Amino acid sequence: MNSVYSGNxxxxxxxxxxxxxxxxxxxxxxxxxxxxxxAIKIExxxxxxxxxxxxxxxxxxxxxxxxxxxxxxxxTGAPICGIIFSKDTKSKDYxxxxxxxxxxxxxxxxxxxxxxxxxxxxxxxxxxxxxxxxVFAGAIAKEYLKSYGVExxxxxxxxxxxxxxxxxxxxxxxxxxxxxxxxxxxxxxRVPVLRESVGLDIEKVIVDAKAExxxxxxxxxxxxxxxxxxxxxxxxxxxxSKISSLAFSVPGVKGISFGAGFTFADxxxxxxxxxxxxxxxxxxxxxxxxxxxxxxxxxxxxxxxNVVMKATPSISKKQETVNIQTGENVDLxxxxxxxxxxxxRGIPVMEGVLAIALLDAYLEDKKWD
Numbered sequence: 001m002n003s004v005y006s007g008n009x010x011x012x013x014x015x016x017x018x019x020x021x022x023x024x025x026x027x028x029x030x031x032x033x034x035x036x037x038x039a040i041k042i043e044x045x046x047x048x049x050x051x052x053x054x055x056x057x058x059x060x061x062x063x064x065x066x067x068x069x070x071x072x073x074x075x076t077g078a079p080i081c082g083i084i085f086s087k088d089t090k091s092k093d094y095x096x097x098x099x100x101x102x103x104x105x106x107x108x109x110x111x112x113x114x115x116x117x118x119x120x121x122x123x124x125x126x127x128x129x130x131x132x133x134x135v136f137a138g139a140i141a142k143e144y145l146k147s148y149g150v151e152x153x154x155x156x157x158x159x160x161x162x163x164x165x166x167x168x169x170x171x172x173x174x175x176x177x178x179x180x181x182x183x184x185x186x187x188x189x190r191v192p193v194l195r196e197s198v199g200l201d202i203e204k205v206i207v208d209a210k211a212e213x214x215x216x217x218x219x220x221x222x223x224x225x226x227x228x229x230x231x232x233x234x235x236x237x238x239x240x241s242k243i244s245s246l247a248f249s250v251p252g253v254k255g256i257s258f259g260a261g262f263t264f265a266d267x268x269x270x271x272x273x274x275x276x277x278x279x280x281x282x283x284x285x286x287x288x289x290x291x292x293x294x295x296x297x298x299x300x301x302x303x304x305x306n307v308v309m310k311a312t313p314s315i316s317k318k319q320e321t322v323n324i325q326t327g328e329n330v331d332l333x334x335x336x337x338x339x340x341x342x343x344x345r346g347i348p349v350m351e352g353v354l355a356i357a358l359l360d361a362y363l364e365d366k367k368w369d
Contacts, residue, residue: 013130032074062084128345138349219309247305257306259293
């Protein structure tokens with residue numbers, strides 16, 4: 001089914017952007033985990049709209065109502081259902097979009113696929129609002145992963161033409177890096193970047209695009225530290241496959257790469273390989289070009305991947321489109337509230353995606369014990 005992820009854990013997301021609620025059912029989680037509700041709220045707050053001039057002004061508190069699977073503060077092993085009710089919808093802003101297709105959006109493909117019965121308001125079931133349930137599921141997955149010593153974080157590697165340094169660059173330094181402290185610091189930033197000065201440039205790019213009625217694309221780089229060696233599988237169930245499958249479920253994601261990614265094309269084998277050495281009795285690598293995964297299986301170094309998120313397609317600039325009711329070519333100027341850069345709120349989403357994939361892989365690994 002199109003809204004179900006099935007592995008060692010199963011996720012089923014539901015709802016539409018302007019419907020009564022969105023939510024998720026999570027099945028397959030082990031019992032006995034005490035949920036940190038405040039930590040979950042912090043994750044939800046990182047993604048929720050209306051928090052700054054860099055995001056849509058839509059006001060939603062994104063509070064999750066847990067209606068099953070948790071008793072006396074701990075997971076029971078039964079399916080967890082989390083519901084997030086919507087409060088600030090302005091559906092009239094989307095009335096003409098039933099027949100006028102937004103370029104770059106799912107309006108046309110969705111209308112054809114669902115024979116015209118799709119909910120087009122705010123993007124309906126295709127909306128980025130459906131990432132709120134993914135963040136909730138990811139927050140729970142993060143709680144489980146902490147028991148394995150795994151921490152996850154991300155930053156904006158690039159927004160339009162402004163670039164930050166990468167996690168891979170840091171791995172080439174000879175200095176010891178406090179990755180956990182660095183990831184904690186990133187989670188507290190409004191614009192998470194590794195070089196502080198870049199954050200101001202990114203803010204300007206986004207604000208300028210918004211003032212022009214436009215939007216900008218971005219690259220999010222995500223990392224998990226503390227992942228033990230041996231997690232994952234080769235071929236169809238590889239760690240990259242799990243992460244990629246979930247990442248491409250996020251609206252706006254159009255590309256993914258691991259470690260050095262497409263720059264491998266510029267490298268010779270002597271440059272691309274990550275030399276092994278022993279450190280405190282543990283096999284380690286000098287560099288991390290492969291992003292912590294070889295043969296679909298973790299090698300013990302940080303898991304690193306990049307996703308490209310395209311510029312928000314809903315912009316107020318005049319665009320060419322068609323009226324599918326009359327068959328005419330028409331112009332469209334979109335009204336409503338939209339993110340000038342969806343990657344800002346996409347960061348906790350991608351962290352959640354990584355957490356879900358890693359938890360799924362850890363549960364798979366436990367079958368060998």
